[in-house]
Amino acid sequence: MEIQEALKWTDDLVFASTGKHLDSLQRSILEGAWQNQPYKSIADDYHCTPDHVRKTAWELWQQLSDILGEEVKKSNIKAKLERIEFSHISNFGSDTQIFGDINICSKISPYPKAEKTPKKRSPTTPTNSDNIQPEKRHDLTDAPEPHNFDNRTNELATLKEWILAENNRLVTITGLSGIGKTTLTRQLVAEIKDNFHRILWRSHRKFPTLNALKTNLIEFFSPPQPQQNLSILDYLRFHRCLIILDDFQETLTTGEFVGTYIPEYKNYGKLIKEIARSPHNSCLLLLSWEKPTEIANLETENCHCHTLQLQSLGESAKELLKAKNLTDENRWLELINLYSGNPLWLNIIASTIQDLFNGKVAQFLSYSHLFLGDLEPILHEHYQRLSESEKLVMQWLANQEIGGDISSKPPKFSSEGDFLAAVQSLRKRNLIKKNVSEEGCVFTLEPVIKKYVKNQSNKSF
Ligand SMILES: Nc1ncnc2c1ncn2[C@@H]1O[C@H](COP(=O)(O)OP(=O)(O)OP(=O)(O)O)[C@@H](O)[C@H]1O
Ligand SMILES: [Mg+2]
Numbered sequence: 001m002e003i004q005e006a007l008k009w010t011d012d013l014v015f016a017s018t019g020k021h022l023d024s025l026q027r028s029i030l031e032g033a034w035q036n037q038p039y040k041s042i043a044d045d046y047h048c049t050p051d052h053v054r055k056t057a058w059e060l061w062q063q064l065s066d067i068l069g070e071e072v073k074k075s076n077i078k079a080k081l082e083r084i085e086f087s088h089i090s091n092f093g094s095d096t097q098i099f100g101d102i103n104i105c106s107k108i109s110p111y112p113k114a115e116k117t118p119k120k121r122s123p124t125t126p127t128n129s130d131n132i133q134p135e136k137r138h139d140l141t142d143a144p145e146p147h148n149f150d151n152r153t154n155e156l157a158t159l160k161e162w163i164l165a166e167n168n169r170l171v172t173i174t175g176l177s178g179i180g181k182t183t184l185t186r187q188l189v190a191e192i193k194d195n196f197h198r199i200l201w202r203s204h205r206k207f208p209t210l211n212a213l214k215t216n217l218i219e220f221f222s223p224p225q226p227q228q229n230l231s232i233l234d235y236l237r238f239h240r241c242l243i244i245l246d247d248f249q250e251t252l253t254t255g256e257f258v259g260t261y262i263p264e265y266k267n268y269g270k271l272i273k274e275i276a277r278s279p280h281n282s283c284l285l286l287l288s289w290e291k292p293t294e295i296a297n298l299e300t301e302n303c304h305c306h307t308l309q310l311q312s313l314g315e316s317a318k319e320l321l322k323a324k325n326l327t328d329e330n331r332w333l334e335l336i337n338l339y340s341g342n343p344l345w346l347n348i349i350a351s352t353i354q355d356l357f358n359g360k361v362a363q364f365l366s367y368s369h370l371f372l373g374d375l376e377p378i379l380h381e382h383y384q385r386l387s388e389s390e391k392l393v394m395q396w397l398a399n400q401e402i403g404g405d406i407s408s409k410p411p412k413f414s415s416e417g418d419f420l421a422a423v424q425s426l427r428k429r430n431l432i433k434k435n436v437s438e439e440g441c442v443f444t445l446e447p448v449i450k451k452y453v454k455n456q457s458n459k460s461f
Helices: 001-016 026-032 039-046 050-068 077-083 088-097 153-165 181-195 210-221 232-238 269-279 293-300 314-323 328-336 341-357 361-365 373-383 388-398 416-428 447-459
Strands: 085-088 096-099 104-107 137-139 168-172 196-204 239-245 283-288 306-308 434-438 440-442
Touching: 001 050, 001 077, 026 039, 026 077, 039 050, 050 077, 096 269, 096 293, 137 210, 153 168, 153 181, 153 306, 168 181, 168 269, 168 293, 181 196, 181 232, 181 239, 181 283, 210 232, 210 239, 210 269, 232 269, 269 283, 269 293, 293 306, 314 328, 314 341, 328 341, 328 361, 328 447, 341 373, 373 447, 388 416, 388 447
Parallel strands: 137 196, 168 283, 168 306, 196 239, 239 283
Antiparallel strands: 085 096, 096 104, 434 440
16 A cells, blocks of 8 residues: 555545544654654654644544554554555445445445534543444344333443443353343443444344344444445444343253353354454443353453353342232341342242232241242253253252362262363353352352252152
């Protein structure tokens, strides 16, 4: 690429984003950077101070970084521009150009033109939206109705911090069925939606393959028509997008340790890694019972990923029992703890208490056996996903009074490695809890799960 071409390209890029052309100093800085000239010598040629050049250059690199969604500086501008292919796309006629990974429509932009008075930039506004206000497109047809519960405020604050303030690219919410992943995310999306140009919510039950999802995403993200040769990542760079993939555990195998993809989904791992590692301002939000192995590994690499493991609703679940008109409020906390503060489990059991005991919690709790009733099929869905060695660990833990100490392997296991791998896998499935005390660390099962596993063991004899 020649310098004149680079100048024109950069000018088009800045103009498409801000409605202004490069000024003469900015052009001199670009030319100087292209020829590896120090700022001082650019300043001498331009008859101004090196500080003025440095400041203008810094602003220009910032502007280009924002537009491209990757860091641009004097030392890399030439390499970045040289990487860029300058071509026309027939779909949009000669006014639309592809600049490397970014699609810029210079005259017939599908987006409204730049506002006259630029908005004050907040850390959470999309990088390329200071002057252009792209049309927002939010597709939440697969999402449930929002509820606006006034609990989970800490979780909401954490997620907002990760997604808006820290610009994390991959956020995973894990937790057992019914703990409230979908509900929390729906509320989060309602609160942060204005920060994203594109929001797409998909449940995994609807996407048989990665290709089906990719086609759907590209159709959705593209300006009027999908364009050839642009990847999902290209769109994630150009727009600030939020993609929510719910029920992500559906992509993972059952009957073996957690985290392996079902063959037709195996490319998901690659996409997830690309999204986490490449620079952009979009976010992929995964909701899952289990954590895919890639995500655990990406977190150790410290690359803009976070996982929120959703826990008990705690005392705030009392609101839910109140709504079900239960009585004996002094026993509610006991009921909440027995059912792990899981809102779905509590809703189901509250309906049972209403039906069988006319809402009297004390009468229900006077039964010495923990009642599962309609929870059994839900727990079964989790249990049938386990490998044989995980089931063995679950059965061993179900028979421990105060929890299982893993400092030595239980006799039922032939290999220590297999035992530890099974424990680790169960942790990633959120099925076992770690209790740390002065005496040491033990692993336990939630009462409902313990009861379910014991029932299973009794059935198999
Ligand atoms: N914070 C909450 N306060 C009160 N009720 C809640 C809350 N979160 C979820 N619920 C209720 O619990 C039920 C289960 O919630 P949700 O569907 O969000 O769980 P989930 O974790 O997505 O489950 P799954 O993994 O099976 O999809 C819903 O009926 C919802 O109304
Ligand atoms: Mg859900």
